[in-house]
Ligand SMILES: Nc1ncnc2c1ncn2[C@@H]1O[C@H](COP(=O)(O)OP(=O)(O)OP(=O)(O)O)[C@@H](O)[C@H]1O
């Protein structure tokens with residue numbers, strides 16, 4: 282195969298791959314939103330005064346971190362319909378990965394919050410600032426900086442985990458590649474192309490994070 | 502009514518029978534103290550005698566279990582179920598008028614010196630930025646750190662950070678300042694600059710309550726000294742009486758110990774200037 286023949290062969294698949302990559306980014310973004318909501322709730326739950334809420338939060342984290350993400354996806358997609366809750370592959374996938382990420386995000390938030398010295402909160406409250414102002418102005422800006430590296434890692438593993446949704450028929454990048462390979466019988470080229478696309482996306486994510494981190498590091 | 506005459510005679514801060522427990526451990530066992538405007542009250546006492554807890558009850562960072570509290574137009578009864586227990590809004594308003602400085606400066610590291618000082622005036626008093634900046638600049642000028650306005654706290658020495666912390670509290674134009682061992686975390690050679698600032702505040706008539714182990718400073722600057730012993734005020738009087746003619750055996754012991762330590766640190770200071 283000459284280069285131009287090779288190009289002619291691949292070119293028709295480019296839009297499909299780009300579209301599938303775009304879908305990966307969309308799913309990743311949605312999963313991040315769900316996992317942040319879940320993570321915030323669970324992080325607050327773990328700090329709750331109420332014992333039951335604290336235990337439920339601890340159980341959630343224990344369960345999610347102790348079982349494979351794939352099993353969690355299967356439970357949501359195949360298991361829930363049995364309980365009368367049938368979800369589309371897309372929604373089930375976003376939900377399952379979001380629940381999965383939530384446990385990790387909760388732990389990240391907790392460690393970030395505990396890194397802010399109590400005295401900084403006290404000095405803010407002692408000046409008459411409210412709890413929410415103190416959280417918004419004093420605590421969160423610092424927590425964000427502290428947890429940024431961990432959050433980036435979490436976003437990157439979320440992005441890679443979206444390939445698990447190929448098992449429940451979400452036609453994201455991995456499943457798209459598989460369907461192409463099934464008709465072309467060229468696994469090496471197409472899986473390599475798929476890997477490169479994932480690499481571009483994950484690298485982009487860490488680049489953005491590194492940029493934010495540099496911007497944030499100016500007061501150290 | 503004789504309200505005006507009453508006001509002139511009334512203390513700025515009046516606390517009666519204040520009690521505070523942590524769990525079953527009663528830390529403050531009925532404290533009564535009146536402070537008039539312009540008084541500088543130094544509080545001394547052994548570790549664990551409840552000095553910090555008492556200061557933190559004054560701006561209600563700790564909620565007392567019992568006691569009556571009057572400060573300007575605030576009147577609280579801290580007993581459970583009492584009608585005039587402080588509301589969150591009152592607490593904010595109260596804290597806006599009482600400045601507090603801590604042993605560990607507690608500046609906010611993600612904000613510059615100027616931002617640290619203008620934050621509360623802008624958020625709590627809703628001052629326009631320009632106005633808050635003007636107040637902050639004159640305070641920074643006064644503490645000799647005008648050139649550090651754009652610096653982050655991590656670039657400052659401990660003494661400089663503590664002076665900024667004082668300026669941050671002063672920017673709210675408080676009627677009362679609480680200082681809790683504000684020089685204890687400082688290297689010996691940086692203590693002087695912070696004490697000098699506090700002395701100049703006292704001279705200007707700022708009402709101050711200060712917990713300190715610097716007996717000499719208490720003697721020179723305060724108008725009154727209070728000795729805390731196991732959650733009670735054991736002695737209360739002029740600094741020269743309390744510090745140099747202690748009545749109780751426990752205060753005599755305490756002073757001997759503190760002065761001994763002080764001599765030791767002074768000697769160390771001279772050995773390593
Ligand atoms: N938040 C808290 N929870 C439980 N116990 C506390 C708390 N704060 C203070 N205490 C206890 O109250 C007692 C008095 O503490 P406080 O800090 O008021 O003493 P202090 O006179 O300031 O001592 P120091 O000179 O060491 O600063 C101590 O036994 C301390 O352990």
Ligand SMILES: [Mg+2]
Pocket residue numbers: 552553554681682
């Ligand atoms: Mg103390």
